[in-house]
Amino acid sequence: MKESQAYIERITRVNRDFQRLDLAVDKSLSSLRAGQALLVRRIDKDYEAEQWDPYLRELWFPVDIHASNILVIEQPARSHFTPGQLLSIIGPVGQPFRFRQKLRSILLIAYHTTPAALLMMLAPLLEREVGITLVLMGTARDYETGHLPGEIEIIQADDDLSWSDMVMTLGWADQVFVAVGPGDELEHLGDIMRVIRRRRNNIPANYVFGVLQRRLPCGVGACHACMLNLRGTQKLQCVDGPAFDLTTLRLN
Amino acid sequence: MAIEITRPGKYSLIVSTPVMPAAGTLGFADSYKGLIDYDKLGALVTNPVTIEPWNPASGTRAIPLDAGILLHTGLPNPGLRKVIGRNRKLWAKLPIPVILHLVGISVAHALQAGSMLDDVDEIAAVELGLSDGIELSDALALVEAAAKMEKPLLVRMPFYECYELAPPLAEAGADALVLTAPPRGTARDDHAGRLVSGRIYGPLIKPLVLRMVGRLRREIADEIPIIACGGIHSPQDARDYIDAGAVAVQVDTATWAQPKMLERIARDLGGWIATRHKDALLDEWNPDMGQTEAIERRAAPPEAGPDLRPGRKR
Numbered sequence: 001m002k003e004s005q006a007y008i009e010r011i012t013r014v015n016r017d018f019q020r021l022d023l024a025v026d027k028s029l030s031s032l033r034a035g036q037a038l039l040v041r042r043i044d045k046d047y048e049a050e051q052w053d054p055y056l057r058e059l060w061f062p063v064d065i066h067a068s069n070i071l072v073i074e075q076p077a078r079s080h081f082t083p084g085q086l087l088s089i090i091g092p093v094g095q096p097f098r099f100r101q102k103l104r105s106i107l108l109i110a111y112h113t114t115p116a117a118l119l120m121m122l123a124p125l126l127e128r129e130v131g132i133t134l135v136l137m138g139t140a141r142d143y144e145t146g147h148l149p150g151e152i153e154i155i156q157a158d159d160d161l162s163w164s165d166m167v168m169t170l171g172w173a174d175q176v177f178v179a180v181g182p183g184d185e186l187e188h189l190g191d192i193m194r195v196i197r198r199r200r201n202n203i204p205a206n207y208v209f210g211v212l213q214r215r216l217p218c219g220v221g222a223c224h225a226c227m228l229n230l231r232g233t234q235k236l237q238c239v240d241g242p243a244f245d246l247t248t249l250r251l252n
Numbered sequence: 253m254a255i256e257i258t259r260p261g262k263y264s265l266i267v268s269t270p271v272m273p274a275a276g277t278l279g280f281a282d283s284y285k286g287l288i289d290y291d292k293l294g295a296l297v298t299n300p301v302t303i304e305p306w307n308p309a310s311g312t313r314a315i316p317l318d319a320g321i322l323l324h325t326g327l328p329n330p331g332l333r334k335v336i337g338r339n340r341k342l343w344a345k346l347p348i349p350v351i352l353h354l355v356g357i358s359v360a361h362a363l364q365a366g367s368m369l370d371d372v373d374e375i376a377a378v379e380l381g382l383s384d385g386i387e388l389s390d391a392l393a394l395v396e397a398a399a400k401m402e403k404p405l406l407v408r409m410p411f412y413e414c415y416e417l418a419p420p421l422a423e424a425g426a427d428a429l430v431l432t433a434p435p436r437g438t439a440r441d442d443h444a445g446r447l448v449s450g451r452i453y454g455p456l457i458k459p460l461v462l463r464m465v466g467r468l469r470r471e472i473a474d475e476i477p478i479i480a481c482g483g484i485h486s487p488q489d490a491r492d493y494i495d496a497g498a499v500a501v502q503v504d505t506a507t508w509a510q511p512k513m514l515e516r517i518a519r520d521l522g523g524w525i526a527t528r529h530k531d532a533l534l535d536e537w538n539p540d541m542g543q544t545e546a547i548e549r550r551a552a553p554p555e556a557g558p559d560l561r562p563g564r565k566r
Binding site: 001002003041052053054055056057088090181182183184214215216217218219220221222223224225226227228229234 | 276277278279283284285286287299307308312313314316317318319320321323325328329330441442443444445454455485505507508509510511512
């Protein structure tokens with residue numbers, strides 16, 4: 001964990017709603033892997049960051065990494081950024097996603113959030129020739145996907161959280177990652193677990209993971225505001241997360 | 253620099269810098285290792301601890317406010333025995349004294365905690381947190397029970413009862429008063445669409461607590477030190493509290509937004525003057541800290557007399 005500085009090298013509009021920022025970052029972040037995030041604070045031209053509104057650092061999940069020191073961040077197009085803008089960064093936050101060694105196919109679900117937290121895994125998994133399906137649920141169905149790699153199968157879920165060929169998709173996937181936004185995230189993960197349990201009787205360990213994006217006041221394991229109850233233990237989203245095995249996470 | 257932040261007596265706490273984190277902001281030990289130079293702080297105040305384990309609160313725990321945050325964590329902790337077991341070795345390695353924040357629940361709880369903590373040499377002092385709305389009689393009983401510990405006792409006052417409780421508690425055995433716990437408030441969680449109650453943090457708290465510190469400094473005996481806590485976000489904020497009569501300050505959530513701010517405030521009040529080499533590059537992060545040369549502006553230690561090293565009993 002380190003505090004470092006980054007600057008926005010380039011801004012690219014990818015569709016009507018989103019832009020991508022190329023961040024030139026410190027070398028310490030070049031080993032960042034899918035699942036790990038950054039805590040970001042904007043700083044002004046005088047290198048001061050003592051503007052206290054917004055107060056908390058923003059949680060940013062990179063969606064790609066280029067040339068070892070360029071992290072790509074997806075942000076809503078309505079947020080204003082400028083090339084050359086400086087950022088204060090604490091990171092990497094959290095642990096990388098854990099994939100099965102013999103992973104052949106993976107199911108990604110974004111529910112009431114953009115799939116940004118899941119996108120960094122796309123390039124390395126496609127390189128390993130892993131089949132990827134992305135299901136968009138709830139407000140995530142508004143997410144435009146034209147800029148995502150063509151090899152990914154993209155499905156829009158119905159209002160009842162089902163989709164066509166659901167049984168086959170769940171049976172075919174070696175692992176499932178479900179990203180939910182902040183606010184009622186445990187209830188949303190509970191919704192998904194109920195859907196999966198109706199289609200699959202025995203859910204093995206390390207099969208379905210919930211990816212949490214709660215606001216992190218400290219991000220280093222100090223404040224314990226992101227503590228979660230798991231079966232027999234407690235863990236912190238900022239230190240042990242963001243992905244937790246949904247068969248062990250207490251959802252109520 | 254040696255600053256006595258508790259009442260002179262058999263058990264006294266002396267720190268090298270009058271700046272420390274507030275309870276709940278820096279974890280139980282070294283969570284901010286690599287981000288903050290602990291050596292520059294006066295002490296570490298731990299997260300709140302109870303005898304039995306406490307679970308985290310359910311629902312939303314943090315809501316951003318305009319220049320602030322509402323927080324409702326439920327004070328999760330694994331219980332005093334586990335906190336001591338897991339952190340004792342880390343505390344011993346820290347270069348600063350450790351103040352354990354004990355949640356004030358009941359007299360029996362305070363007595364039990366006292367008997368456990370008396371044997372823990374790595375804890376230099378105890379900060380007793382009083383709950384909001386506590387009656388004076390209950391607060392007096394709690395402080396009298398906790399004061400039986402063989403360690404300095406700091407008492408953190410509840411925000412709304414501060415004026416009423418501080419003078420009598422100063423007479424009841426508290427070795428220092430911490431003013432204050434953050435006030436409580438309610439805010440809307442836009443994501444979940446409901447109202448959430450919790451403690452309020454942010455720069456706006458400072459003027460409220462600054463007034464309390466000034467007024468209570470005039471009302472209670474000079475020998476009871478006041479440690480100020482509330483809304484400190486810059487070295488000048490901390491200096492304002494010292495001007496108002498506080499002997500030391502606790503910095504709370506500013507550390508989460510800007511970890512180096514705590515260290516910067518500690519350097520400022522600790523007598524550390526940082527100057528930049530004439531030809532040094534500007535440190536873009538902290539102009540007074542990075543590519544700089546620190547000059548220690550401290551008086552020579554006395555040749556003889558009591559051991560004034562931080563955290564030592566006299």
